[in-house]
Amino acid sequence: MKFIDEYRDQRIAQALVAELHRRVTRPWVLMEICGGQTHTIMRYGIDELIPPQIELVHGPGCPVCVTPVEIVDKAIYLAARPDVIFVSYGDMLRVPGSDSDLFRVKAAGGDVRVVYSPLEALKIARTNPERQVVFFAIGFETTAPANAMAVWQAKQQGLQNFSVLVSQVLVPPAIRLLLSSPRNRVQGFIAPGHVCTVMGYCEYEVLSNDFRVPIVVAGFEPIDLLEAITMLVRQLEAGRAEVENQYVRSVSYEGNLPAQRLIEEVFEVCDHKWRGVGMIPQSGYRLRSEFAAYDATQRFALADLRVEEPPECISAEILQGLKKPLDCPAFARRCTPENPLGATMVSAEGVCAAYYQYRRHTVLH
Amino acid sequence: MCLAVPGRILAIEEKEGTRIGKVQFGGIVRQAYLDFVPEAGVGDFVMVHVGFAISQVNEEEAARTYQMLQAMGLLESDALPAPPDSAEGPS
Numbered sequence: 001m002k003f004i005d006e007y008r009d010q011r012i013a014q015a016l017v018a019e020l021h022r023r024v025t026r027p028w029v030l031m032e033i034c035g036g037q038t039h040t041i042m043r044y045g046i047d048e049l050i051p052p053q054i055e056l057v058h059g060p061g062c063p064v065c066v067t068p069v070e071i072v073d074k075a076i077y078l079a080a081r082p083d084v085i086f087v088s089y090g091d092m093l094r095v096p097g098s099d100s101d102l103f104r105v106k107a108a109g110g111d112v113r114v115v116y117s118p119l120e121a122l123k124i125a126r127t128n129p130e131r132q133v134v135f136f137a138i139g140f141e142t143t144a145p146a147n148a149m150a151v152w153q154a155k156q157q158g159l160q161n162f163s164v165l166v167s168q169v170l171v172p173p174a175i176r177l178l179l180s181s182p183r184n185r186v187q188g189f190i191a192p193g194h195v196c197t198v199m200g201y202c203e204y205e206v207l208s209n210d211f212r213v214p215i216v217v218a219g220f221e222p223i224d225l226l227e228a229i230t231m232l233v234r235q236l237e238a239g240r241a242e243v244e245n246q247y248v249r250s251v252s253y254e255g256n257l258p259a260q261r262l263i264e265e266v267f268e269v270c271d272h273k274w275r276g277v278g279m280i281p282q283s284g285y286r287l288r289s290e291f292a293a294y295d296a297t298q299r300f301a302l303a304d305l306r307v308e309e310p311p312e313c314i315s316a317e318i319l320q321g322l323k324k325p326l327d328c329p330a331f332a333r334r335c336t337p338e339n340p341l342g343a344t345m346v347s348a349e350g351v352c353a354a355y356y357q358y359r360r361h362t363v364l365h
Numbered sequence: 366m367c368l369a370v371p372g373r374i375l376a377i378e379e380k381e382g383t384r385i386g387k388v389q390f391g392g393i394v395r396q397a398y399l400d401f402v403p404e405a406g407v408g409d410f411v412m413v414h415v416g417f418a419i420s421q422v423n424e425e426e427a428a429r430t431y432q433m434l435q436a437m438g439l440l441e442s443d444a445l446p447a448p449p450d451s452a453e454g455p456s
Contacts, residue, residue, distance in 0.1 A: 003371040117416025249427040
């Protein structure tokens with residue numbers, strides 16, 4: 001496929017790896033934020049191709065993984081109601097709540113439907129006027145314009161039986177939290193290319209300046225990631241700390257302005273809890289009051305919940321780049337994609353699931 | 366979750382004030398909403414995420430990979446550069 005195949009060309013990969021070997025003089029710790037990039041790194045073995053001095057740690061960039069248990073529990077409650085059609089992106093179905101998941105609710109007769117696009121949820125609402133249709137609006141900034149458009153169109157069309165359960169998270173506040181931690185080891189960041197496609201990267205310049213850390217916006221193919229790693233190592237070895245854009249074919253400095261305008265119209269920034277990480281100030285979106293009628297938590301008067309996570313799961317430290325899946329005694333033993341203890345094992349883009357899928361473990365059951 | 370796939374716009378229609386494109390991804394054709402890429406036209410490539418085009422692919426920039434190959438003298442021959450020494454593998 002055009003704009004994909006050429007970014008998997010082995011010859012360029014080898015040239016970039018050779019440059020990395022020439023350039024690197026000492027150990028560096030780099031973090032990729034986005035779960036899609038983690039997946040590419042594992043799938044193509046990029047972590048094993050680059051010089052051993054360069055350590056890649058994996059960040060909290062999987063919206064499925066960081067959706068808090070409390071919101072998953074609300075989803076499960078709504079999905080089990082006989083008057084509700086619960087509509088979700090497929091990735092959320094097996095995410096464990098406190099004691100069930102959406103897949104089990106569906107198996108027990110709940111009307112849970114998987115869609116590719118949020119506008120399909122609107123169509124379901126139009127064709128089922130006697131039922132309440134709730135869409136699980138999760139995602140990073142990449143998905144925010146699509147989710148916002150669903151709410152905006154519902155209002156335009158006067159749809160009375162449509163609402164959304166929102167769990168929208170924002171990347172820059174999470175990077176700020178990681179960099180502010182005294183335990184931080186990360187010296188350079190690979191910023192998520194599709195988040196920046198929507199939002200641009202001026203916010204990352206603030207982070208780079210505040211913490212003197214190099215950041216490279218990158219795409220999702222193996223050449224993209226190898227090039228981004230090379231750009232970071234060039235900066236680190238030269239003592240520079242700037243924001244550079246590797247993914248110029250999709251990302252501009254200011255991002256997608258029509259998409260940002262719609263996000264701004266529908267959502268406002270709020271404090272948000274991340275599964276495994278905790279509350280991060282100003283790191284999420286909620287519906288503006290003009291769209292409150294489409295907020296499922298208000299429509300169904302869902303109270304705030306507090307839920308404890310399984311004590312054995314170390315996803316909190318994994319999501320902050322402090323530990324790796326192989327540091328977990330439960331990994332591939334008591335925690336597998338079939339029976340996940342925590343969300344990083346559930347989503348295909350979760351770090352633990354990526355390690356598991358590409359056999360970065362010796363215990364095969 | 367944040368996956369976006371490049372596809373080529375084959376046709377565009379206006380429906381209730383919304384621009385909807387027929388977009389080809391390899392051998393598959395799907396519908397995509399083009400409201401966030403008002404400048405994209407038929408023949409252009411867009412990155413599509415959950416049914417919405419979120420950017421128009423900058424084809425000049427995308428050609429950079431081929432330029433890299435050319436600069437490395439790799440497009441004319443199949444010769445591969447010598448792989449780096451054994452330090453490349455996991456240690």
